[in-house]
Amino acid sequence: MSAYKNKEMVKVSYYYYKKGLTQAEIAKRMNMSRQRVNRILKKALDDNIVQIKIHDIDKYNVELENKLEEKFNLKQAVVINAIDSQTIFEALGMAGAEYLDEILKKDDMIGVTWGRTLSEVAKRLSYNEKLNVSAVQMIGGLNIAYMDLQADEITRTIGRKLGGNSHLLYAPAIVESKEIKDVLMSDNNLKDTFINMERCNIIIAGIGELKEDTKLHEDGSLNEEYKKHLLCQGCVGDIGFSWYDKDGNYVKQDYDDRTIGYNILKNKNNALVVGIAGGEKKYEAILGALRGKHLDVLITDSDIAEKLVSQ
Numbered sequence: 001m002s003a004y005k006n007k008e009m010v011k012v013s014y015y016y017y018k019k020g021l022t023q024a025e026i027a028k029r030m031n032m033s034r035q036r037v038n039r040i041l042k043k044a045l046d047d048n049i050v051q052i053k054i055h056d057i058d059k060y061n062v063e064l065e066n067k068l069e070e071k072f073n074l075k076q077a078v079v080i081n082a083i084d085s086q087t088i089f090e091a092l093g094m095a096g097a098e099y100l101d102e103i104l105k106k107d108d109m110i111g112v113t114w115g116r117t118l119s120e121v122a123k124r125l126s127y128n129e130k131l132n133v134s135a136v137q138m139i140g141g142l143n144i145a146y147m148d149l150q151a152d153e154i155t156r157t158i159g160r161k162l163g164g165n166s167h168l169l170y171a172p173a174i175v176e177s178k179e180i181k182d183v184l185m186s187d188n189n190l191k192d193t194f195i196n197m198e199r200c201n202i203i204i205a206g207i208g209e210l211k212e213d214t215k216l217h218e219d220g221s222l223n224e225e226y227k228k229h230l231l232c233q234g235c236v237g238d239i240g241f242s243w244y245d246k247d248g249n250y251v252k253q254d255y256d257d258r259t260i261g262y263n264i265l266k267n268k269n270n271a272l273v274v275g276i277a278g279g280e281k282k283y284e285a286i287l288g289a290l291r292g293k294h295l296d297v298l299i300t301d302s303d304i305a306e307k308l309v310s311q
Helices: 003-018 023-029 034-046 062-072 088-103 116-124 151-161 178-185 188-199 220-232 254-258 280-291 302-310
Strands: 076-080 109-112 133-137 163-167 202-206 235-239 242-245 272-276 297-301
Touching: 003 023, 003 034, 023 034, 062 076, 062 302, 076 088, 076 302, 088 116, 088 202, 088 272, 088 297, 109 151, 109 188, 116 151, 116 202, 116 272, 133 151, 133 188, 151 163, 163 188, 178 188, 178 254, 220 254, 235 280, 242 280, 280 297, 280 302, 297 302
Parallel strands: 076 297, 109 133, 109 202, 133 163, 202 272, 272 297
Antiparallel strands: 235 242
């Protein structure tokens, strides 16, 4: 390369990176096309004339997030540093709350599922009543031991903190028969809640895994019967009790006609679906959700992220 060409590259880079000129301004000043400026800047990077150093890039897992976004066509990935299984829920909850704090706009409507991680998100969410953001319960109630993990309690907490309404689903997640479901679904209060589900522009969801030791329900007989049926159907995970297989394909199974809630896998509309999950046990469920393109945003830990991008 001639000394002139080398100097030209250095000068264009100086104007762009040090002086803050736009490519159009540089093109006018140096009497060349903007496209040529763009090519020179790219070559300056390729030839290491310009070297960009971003501090703390590893600390915040930025490259790992980018790899996830590119591999699974995500709008955004948020990766926290790997942490022990005892505190991972709290860490993911904090990351989820911080993400919502950043993206929420006035009059948004959030759909929520249930679970320990979402409970932690709700607890750590900042108070901002001026936003007037309402929360909608997307899945019926569950017979679980801890009230704060229930979908209705999570919904109330988020609605209260963000100054909006809490639209609750006054029905069990799973009922004994299709006939009972049909009767409940004819209730006007439930109909109104389902209308509000359709209005959600953000859905924040836990990702449930399905393994031999997974406990889906406090009722032991239902838990075992339901789990056995799902395993036989090839299910690996769920979002709001809508189940999918290892490739992310929605699995229609016998309990669908007994489940009361919004089928996020089939009816997400234009809502931004934010999945929050981490830990080794969740790997297959998270991978299935990504393969099925059920998520727009994933919040997870670095161990799972590394495994996802390398599989």
